[in-house]
Amino acid sequence: MRALPVGDRALLVEVSTDEEAQALHADLLRRRAEGSLSVREIVPAARTVLLDGLDDPAGLAARLTTSKLPPAPARAQEVVEIPVRYDGPDLAAVAGHWDVSPREVARIHAAAEFRVAFCGFAPGFGYLTGLPARYGVPRHATPRTTVPAGSVGLAGPYTGVYPRSSPGGWQLIGTTDAVLWDHARVPAALLSPGTPVRFVPVES
Amino acid sequence: MTDRALAVVRAGALTTVQDQGRPGHAHLGVPRSGALDAPAAALVNRLVGNPAEAALLETTLNGCAVRPRSTVIVAVGGAPCPVTVDGRPAAWGAPVRVPAGSLLSVGTAVSGVRSYVGVSGGVAVEPVLGSRSTDLLSGLGPPPLTDGMVLPLGTPMAPHARVDVVPQPRPPAELVLRVTLGPRDDWFTTAAIHTLTTHPYRVSSASNRIGLRTEGPALERARPGELPSEGMVLGAIQVPPDGRPVVFLADHPTTGGYPVIAVVRPDDLPATAQAVPGTPVRFVQVGTRTR
Numbered sequence: 286m287r288a289l290p291v292g293d294r295a296l297l298v299e300v301s302t303d304e305e306a307q308a309l310h311a312d313l314l315r316r317r318a319e320g321s322l323s324v325r326e327i328v329p330a331a332r333t334v335l336l337d338g339l340d341d342p343a344g345l346a347a348r349l350t351t352s353k354l355p356p357a358p359a360r361a362q363e364v365v366e367i368p369v370r371y372d373g374p375d376l377a378a379v380a381g382h383w384d385v386s387p388r389e390v391a392r393i394h395a396a397a398e399f400r401v402a403f404c405g406f407a408p409g410f411g412y413l414t415g416l417p418a419r420y421g422v423p424r425h426a427t428p429r430t431t432v433p434a435g436s437v438g439l440a441g442p443y444t445g446v447y448p449r450s451s452p453g454g455w456q457l458i459g460t461t462d463a464v465l466w467d468h469a470r471v472p473a474a475l476l477s478p479g480t481p482v483r484f485v486p487v488e489s
Numbered sequence: 490m491t492d493r494a495l496a497v498v499r500a501g502a503l504t505t506v507q508d509q510g511r512p513g514h515a516h517l518g519v520p521r522s523g524a525l526d527a528p529a530a531a532l533v534n535r536l537v538g539n540p541a542e543a544a545l546l547e548t549t550l551n552g553c554a555v556r557p558r559s560t561v562i563v564a565v566g567g568a569p570c571p572v573t574v575d576g577r578p579a580a581w582g583a584p585v586r587v588p589a590g591s592l593l594s595v596g597t598a599v600s601g602v603r604s605y606v607g608v609s610g611g612v613a614v615e616p617v618l619g620s621r622s623t624d625l626l627s628g629l630g631p632p633p634l635t636d637g638m639v640l641p642l643g644t645p646m647a648p649h650a651r652v653d654v655v656p657q658p659r660p661p662a663e664l665v666l667r668v669t670l671g672p673r674d675d676w677f678t679t680a681a682i683h684t685l686t687t688h689p690y691r692v693s694s695a696s697n698r699i700g701l702r703t704e705g706p707a708l709e710r711a712r713p714g715e716l717p718s719e720g721m722v723l724g725a726i727q728v729p730p731d732g733r734p735v736v737f738l739a740d741h742p743t744t745g746g747y748p749v750i751a752v753v754r755p756d757d758l759p760a761t762a763q764a765v766p767g768t769p770v771r772f773v774q775v776g777t778r779t780r
Contacts, residue, residue: 289672292752293776295722297672326515328720330744335720337515404518405718405744408627412718449628468617468629474517 286354288346295337296346300354303331303402303414303442308357310334310478329403329478331412364481367446369395369437371486373457379439382422382456390458391486393420399444399482404474409448409466411476418442428454435461437484444484446476459484492558493610493642498592500634501553505698506612507605508544511620511629515743519629521723522622523739525698525762526603529567532657533607536564536584538647543611544621546634548604552595553634555606560589561642562609562649566657568601568763582657584649601660601763613643625698626740660763664692666736666753668726669776673716673748677728681708685726685734685750686774693733694766699742700727700735701761703770707732708750718744724753726772734772736761 286309289297298313300306310329313336316322322345325338339345371391380387399415416439424440429452432438436447438455445455448465465475476482497504507530510523524530524547534543546553552570557563562584565572572579573594579585587593595604614621614631623630634640674682690705708728721727725737727747736753738761751772753761764770 290669291672291722291749292669292724293754295752297719325512326720328515328743330719331717333717333719335515335722337720337722338512403718403744404516405742406518408514408517408519408629410518473618478516 286350288349290342290346291335291337294339294342295335296339296342297333297335298349299333301332304357305354306330306332306334307400307402307479308354311357312355330405331402362479362481364483365475366483366485367461367463368487369459369461369484370488371459373437373459375438375456376458379422379456379458383420394444394458395484395486399484401476401478401480401482402443403478404476407448407451409474409476410445411478411480411482413444413476413482414442415482416442416444422456424454425456428452432457433460435463437461493644494558495608495612495640495642496556496558497553497634497636497638497640498556499554499594500636500638501548502551503549504553504634505547505623505625506544506614506631506640507547507622508620509542510622510739511618514618515720518627518743519618520624520626520740520743522620522624522630524605524622525739526567526605526759528759529657530605530607532655533564533566533605534611536566536650536652536655537562537607537609538645538649539607539609539611540646543607543643544614545608545612546606548595548606550602551597552604553606554592554594556590556592557587557608557642558589561587562645563587563593564607564649565595565604566607567603567605568598568660570598570604571596580654583652583654600765602765603762608642609645609649610643613641624740626742658760660765661760661768664760664764664768664770666757666761666770666772667775668751668753668772670751670774671749674750676710676712676716676748677750678709678711681710682750684708685772690734690770690772692764692766692768692770696766698738698740700737701764702735703733705733708734710748716746716748718746721745721749722752724755724758725749726751726753738762
């Protein structure tokens with residue numbers, strides 16, 4: 286683990302694997318909850334956690350890098366189930382990448398246990414990990430100018446669901462009616478970092 | 490009961506509702522947003538007797554015109570510009586009484602980019618995650634103003650300030666931005682670090698509330714490839730593949746995959762809100778970080 290200064294008030298804590306990043310994020314949330322860490326934002330990402338709004342980044346960096354990271358706690362959170370019609374325009378292309386039938390893509394995807402590694406790109410957009418590494422797919426070289434809200438896509442090791450219509454380069458394998466983001470709802474985001482997720486196939 | 494509202498007569502090039510933004514939700518992909526020139530916004534709120542968190546209008550280059558439906562106190566600050574009430578000149582940078590039904594016109598900026606229009610009671614659109622700010626990246630908050638739109642106003646909490654005029658910083662002829670290197674300065678050549686911190690850049694016309702884009706020499710990467718997405722802070726200087734540094738402003742994305750070569754000191758960011766395209770930019774290295 287290493288802690289890189291980001292300006293005078295933030296730290297970027299970097300680890301080697303996705304699992305370590307998730308364990309680090311859980312540990313930092315625990316420290317904040319018990320009052321031993323005062324910070325405005327804790328932003329997990331692929332291999333890092335950003336801590337923004339710190340009074341003493343150097344002091345915290347020293348404490349973090351000399352302490353041992355406890356393993357991520359067992360999943361206590363309720364699994365969010367997202368119903369999906371596996372009817373996306375890139376389903377056949379993904380089947381080609383995986384060397385299986387489109388029906389098998391749906392079966393493999395719906396059998397995986399996902400977890401929100403981090404959020405970004407748009408409010409409520411989660412980067413979900415859980416597919417075995419061999420199922421990684423490239424992004425489209427040229428993104429679509431419009432991807433409809435509710436599109437379920439793959440890119441690299443991640444699965445994501447578009448909370449609203451936007452441009453996007455992910456390989457679209459399906460569609461959901463689940464509302465990923467509703468700012469009038471509490472909480473507004475259906476998915477937040479750490480949330481366990483399962484995709485449930487429904488007939489189109 | 491009076492109708493406390495503001496009718497938009499001329500929306501201007503880009504006028505948005507802003508307050509202190511919605512920090513604390515970056516982990517959900519929600520940008521902080523908020524007034525770009527925060528000290529100017531705080532000042533006009535104080536001038537009209539509003540609390541610091543009241544929402545106001547942020548204009549871009551050519552102002553706006555509004556007609557309050559009840560008598561209000563307004564103050565215009567930030568970028569200096571002509572202010573009129575029913576065509577008669579009124580003070581800039583000071584409290585001005587605008588009678589119900591009169592037309593407040595905020596003119597084209599004489600210098601700078603963004604003027605702030607504070608109104609007694611504040612703009613009272615429905616908050617989203619605790620803020621009324623328009624976020625141009627994610628679309629949260631109210632849409633930018635359009636002609637004919639009506640904005641609700643809150644109830645004034647306190648009398649306005651008793652001043653004729655208050656000093657405000659002039660828009661910068663040159664932006665001097667103090668930077669701390671990192672977190673990804675090691676992704677760039679030593680020559681690139683030297684170029685960033687010694688060579689003049691200019692503000693690009695492609696700048697917006699998301700980022701201050703620059704024109705100047707491209708910064709050369711020491712290593713190819715992509716960085717896994719990581720969290721971004723306000724003032725981060727991200728270097729996209731074209732090599733021209735972009736300073737992240739209030740509506741910046743919460744994560745990004747291009748390396749951040751350095752971070753601008755927060756105190757130097759309000760001036761970026763007022764730097765017109767073509768303004769010279771100097772990035773000055775501070776702090777002890779060496780490589």
